[in-house]
Amino acid sequence: xxxxxxxxxxxxxxxxxxxxxxxxxxxxxxxxxxxxxxxxxxxxxxxxxxxxxxxxxxxxxxxxxxxxxxxxxxxxxxxxxxxxxxxxxxxxxxxxxxxxxxxxxxxxxxxxxxxxxxxxxxxxxxxxxxxxxxxxxxxxxxxxxxxxxxxxxxxxxxxxxxxxxxxxxxxxxxxxxxxxxxxxxxxxxxxxxxxxxxxxxxxxxxxxxxxxxxxxxxxxxxxxxxxxxxxxxxxxxxxxxxxxxxxxxxxxxxxxxxxxxxxxxxxxxxxxxxxxxxxxxxxxxxxxxxxxxxxxxxxxxxxxxxxxxxxxxxxxxxxxxxxxxxxxxxxxxxxxxxxxxxxxxxxxxxxxxxxxxxxxxxxxxxxxxxxxxxxxxxxxxxxxxxxxxxxxxxxxxxxxxxxxxxxxxxxxxxxxxxxxxxxxxxxxxxxxxxxxxxxxxxxxxxxxxxxxxxxxxxxxxxxxxxxxxxxxxxxxxxxxxxxxx
Amino acid sequence: xxxxxxxxxxxxxxxxxxxxxxxxxxxxxxxxxxxxxxxxxxxxxxxxxxxxxxxxxxxxxxxxxxxxxxxxxxxxxxxxxxxxxxxxxxxxxxx
Ligand SMILES: [Zn+2]
Numbered sequence: 378x379x380x381x382x383x384x385x386x387x388x389x390x391x392x393x394x395x396x397x398x399x400x401x402x403x404x405x406x407x408x409x410x411x412x413x414x415x416x417x418x419x420x421x422x423x424x425x426x427x428x429x430x431x432x433x434x435x436x437x438x439x440x441x442x443x444x445x446x447x448x449x450x451x452x453x454x455x456x457x458x459x460x461x462x463x464x465x466x467x468x469x470x471x472x473x474x475x476x477x478x479x480x481x482x483x484x485x486x487x488x489x490x491x492x493x494x495x496x497x498x499x500x501x502x503x504x505x506x507x508x509x510x511x512x513x514x515x516x517x518x519x520x521x522x523x524x525x526x527x528x529x530x531x532x533x534x535x536x537x538x539x540x541x542x543x544x545x546x547x548x549x550x551x552x553x554x555x556x557x558x559x560x561x562x563x564x565x566x567x568x569x570x571x572x573x574x575x576x577x578x579x580x581x582x583x584x585x586x587x588x589x590x591x592x593x594x595x596x597x598x599x600x601x602x603x604x605x606x607x608x609x610x611x612x613x614x615x616x617x618x619x620x621x622x623x624x625x626x627x628x629x630x631x632x633x634x635x636x637x638x639x640x641x642x643x644x645x646x647x648x649x650x651x652x653x654x655x656x657x658x659x660x661x662x663x664x665x666x667x668x669x670x671x672x673x674x675x676x677x678x679x680x681x682x683x684x685x686x687x688x689x690x691x692x693x694x695x696x697x698x699x700x701x702x703x704x705x706x707x708x709x710x711x712x713x714x715x716x717x718x719x720x721x722x723x724x725x726x727x728x729x730x731x732x733x734x735x736x737x738x739x740x741x742x743x744x745x746x747x748x749x750x751x752x753x754x755x756x757x758x759x760x761x762x763x764x765x766x767x768x769x770x771x772x773x774x775x776x777x778x779x780x781x782x783x784x785x786x787x788x789x790x791x792x793x794x795x796x797x798x799x800x801x802x803x804x805x806x807x808x809x810x811x812x813x814x815x816x817x818x819x820x821x822x823x824x825x826x827x828x829x830x831x832x833x834x835x836x837x838x839x840x841x842x843x844x845x846x847x848x849x850x851x852x853x854x855x856x857x858x859x860x861x862x
Numbered sequence: 863x864x865x866x867x868x869x870x871x872x873x874x875x876x877x878x879x880x881x882x883x884x885x886x887x888x889x890x891x892x893x894x895x896x897x898x899x900x901x902x903x904x905x906x907x908x909x910x911x912x913x914x915x916x917x918x919x920x921x922x923x924x925x926x927x928x929x930x931x932x933x934x935x936x937x938x939x940x941x942x943x944x945x946x947x948x949x950x951x952x953x954x955x956x957x
Contacts, residue, residue: 395927402930411949415939416932422942432927453915454922460878462953509950510957517955520947523939648876653915661921 381579381617383610384587385545386537387602388574389552390530391562392504393436399503399529400427400470407568411522419503419527421466426656433501433529434660436561437477438670440531441499443555443677446481448667452500454654462521463506471532473651476500477660483555484679485539487547494548495536504528525569531561537576537587542606549573549599554678558703566598573602578623579613588613589623593637595630605630609637681706689719695727708746715750718757725753729767733774743774752780759793760784762840792839798847801839805830806851816852824848865894 398405401418417425438448455473481496506526508519533552539545553564553571563570578590593609596602613623628637676684678700685696685706699709709726713719726749733743744752752773756766761784772783784790792798806813809830816823831844870890874881881889936949945952 397927397929401932402925402928403933404929410936412936412939412951413949414933416930416934418932420934420939420942428925429922430927431924434924458876462951462956508956510955512955515947518947519953519956520950521953522950650876655916658916658918658920658922 380582381614382582383540383606384537384578384580384590385539385541385606386576387533387535387539387545387548388576389533389535389549390504390572390574391440391533391556391564392570393433393529393531393561394563395430395432395436395529397430398527399430399433399501400527401425403524403527405528409524411524414524415526419465420523427470427654429657429660430529434477434662435670436529436559437499437501437531438662438667439559439674440533440556440561441478441481442667442671442674443559444478444481444483444496444499444533446478446496446499448478448662449475450662450664450667451475452477452660452662454501454657454660455651456654457502457649457651459649461505461508462519463508463523463526465506465523465526469503469505470654470657471502471651472500483548483551485544485548485551487541487544492544494538497534497536499531499533502530502532504530537578537590542603542610545575545606546599546603549602551678554701558675558678560675569597572597575602575606577606577609577613579610579617588617589625591623591625591637592627593630594627594640598632601630601632604632604635605637608635612637675703678703678706685709685719689713689723691719691723695723698727698731699723708742711746712750712753715747716753716757718753721753721757722750725749725770729770733771744770748773748779755780755784759791759840761789761791762837764837765789765791790838792835793843795843795847798839798843799851801834802831802844802847802851805834813852824852827852865890865897869893 392405395405397403398414398419401416403414403416403419406414418427441448452472453475454470456468457471457473458468460467476498478499479497481499482493483496485492485494504525504527506521506523508521510519511517535548539548549571556562556564556571565571573596574592574594575596576590576592578588580586580588591609591613593605596605609628616623627640629640630637682693682696682700685691685699686693691699698705700706705726708730709719709722712722712726716722730742730744730749734741749770752766752769755761755769756763761769769780769783769787769789772778772787773780776783778786792801805827809827812823812826816827827848828841828844831839831848832841835844867886867890870881870886870893873893874886940946940949940951943951
C-alpha cells in the first residue's frame with residue numbers, strides 16, 4: 378500500500394418505498410410467497426406495456442433534491458440488454474444518458490474529518506427477480522421468483538473520489554440516513570432495500586491519472602463493503618508492487634470465504650447496447666411540480682444534528698446518535714418539547730431508552746415519548762429520585778404503565794420534607810452511637826457509612842441531597858455538643 | 863464502413879443467435895450496407911438538432927401508486943413456465 382492511494386466510487390441501489398411496482402400495479406411487499414406478485418408486465422409477456430408509477434418519480438426526485446442534485450425537466454428511459462433468468466424481458470428498463478437527476482453532493486464524516494463527496498447522478502430503474510441456484514439430487518437448476526422483478530429502485534452513483542474503505546462506509550451511512558429521513562427507502566440492506574457495487578483503483582501518490590479499476594458486486598452489508606475494499610486494495614497493491622498490471626474486471630464478493638472472485642470475464646458482459654425505451658415516452662417534469670416535491674423535503678440529518686448542538690445545547694456525540702434515525706430524533710424532540718429539558722431528555726434516551734430498545738431489538742420505543750416526559754417531570758419536581766426513576770422506567774417499559782401509575786404501584790415517593798428527614802437521621806444516629814463518636818474523633822469517612830444507613834432505612838427513598846445536609850447538620854451539632862461538655 | 867465476420871459473430875453472441883457460415887456471410891453484407899447508409903446520413907451537420915427519440919410528442923403517462931388488479935394467480939403466472947418447482951420458474955442451472 379506504501380506509495381499508493383486508493384480511489385473509490387460507489388454505485389448504490391435503493392428500493393423506493395412504493396406500494397406498487399415501477400411499471401405495473403403488482404405489490405412490492407417483502408416476504409410474499411414466490412411468484413404471487415407478478416403480472417404480464419413484470420413477467421415480460423408479449424404485448425404488455427409499462428406505465429410509470431408517479432410516486433416512484435416523486436421519491437426519486439426527493440432523494441435527488443436531498444443530495445443537492447439538479448432534477449432534469451426531461452429525462453429518458455433506456456433498455457439495458459442482457460440475458461439472465463431473473464430478467465424475463467431480457468432487458469432492464471433503466472436510464473442511461475439522460476438520467477432523472479444530475480450532479481449533487483453529500484457530506485461524509487470519517488475519522489473526525491468532514492468531506493464533500495460529489496454525486497454523479499440519480500436515476501430510476503426496475504429491479505430484477507431473485508434466483509436460487511441448486512445442485513442436488515434434483516439436478517443442477519435455477520429457480521426464479523419474479524416478485525422483486527419490476528420493483529422500483531434508484532441508482533445513486535458517486536464520483537470516484539472516496540479515499541478509503543472507512544470513508545466508503547461513512548458515505549453509505551450518511552446516504553442511508555438521507556434515504557430514511559426522506560422516507561424514500563428503508564435503507565435496509567438485509568431485505569435488499571439497499572445494495573452497493575464499488576469500483577476501486579490505485580494510483581501512485583501525486584499522480585493524477587487513475588489506474589485500471591475493478592468493480593466488485595454483491596455487497597449486501599456495510600461491513601462487506603468495507604471488507605471487500607480492504608481486500609481489493611491490498612490485492613491491487615500487491616500486483617502493482619510486483620510490476621503486474623491490474624485488469625479491468627468485475628469481481629463478485631464471496632462473504633463466506635472473505636474474498637473477491639472474478640466473474641466470467643466475457644468481453645460482452647459490459648456490452649449492454651442501451652437504447653431509448655420505445656414503450657415509454659420522455660419523462661417531462663414541470664418546474665413547479667419539482668418545486669412542490671422539493672417543498673416536502675424534511676429537515677435533513679446534518680442540519681438537524683447541528684441544530685441539536687447549537688440550539689438545544691447537546692454534545693455533538695449525543696446529537697449524532699439521536700439523529701442516526703429519524704424516528705429516534707423525532708422521539709427525542711417530543712420528549713424535549715414536553716419537558717423543556719433537552720439535556721435530560723437526551724441523557725435518558727442515550728442510556729435507558731437505547732439500552733432497553735436494544736435488548737428488545739425492535740424499532741419501537743420501550744416507553745412512549747409522553748410517558749417518558751412525565752417520568753422526567755416527576756424527577757425534576759423531586760417526587761422521586763433519579764435512581765428510583767430508573768426502576769420506574771424499567772417497570773414502565775415492561776408494563777406500559779404511565780409514570781404516575783408505576784410510581785404508585787411501586788409505593789415510591791421521595792422523602793423531601795426536612796422535619797421527616799431529621800426524624801429519620803436522628804433515629805439512625807441513635808442506632809449507631811459508636812460511629813457517631815468515632816466521627817466526632819475525626820474518622821470523617823464514617824459520613825458515607827451513615828449516609829448508607831439512612832438510605833437503607835428509607836429503602837432508597839431519601840433525597841440524597843437533603844439526607845446529606847441534614848446528616849451534616851446533625852453531626853456538626855454532635856461535635857459542638859461534645860466540645861461544650 | 864466494412865463489417866467483419868467477427869463483428870457479426872460478436873453481435874450474434876450478444877443476441878444469443880446461431881448462424882450458419884452462409885448466413886453469417888449474408889448478414890455481414892447486409893449489416894455493412896446499413897452502416898454505409900448511416901455513414902451517408904452522417905454527412906449532414908446536425909450539431910444544432912435535438913435527436914428525435916420518439917415518434918410521439920409529450921410526456922410519458924403516469925399512474926397512481928395503487929396496487930392493481932392485473933396481478934396473476936400463481937398457477938396462471940407459472941402456466942407459461944418451461945417447468946416449475948416449489949412455486950418457482952425452473953430453468954437449467956446458470957451457475
Ligand atoms: Zn406486475
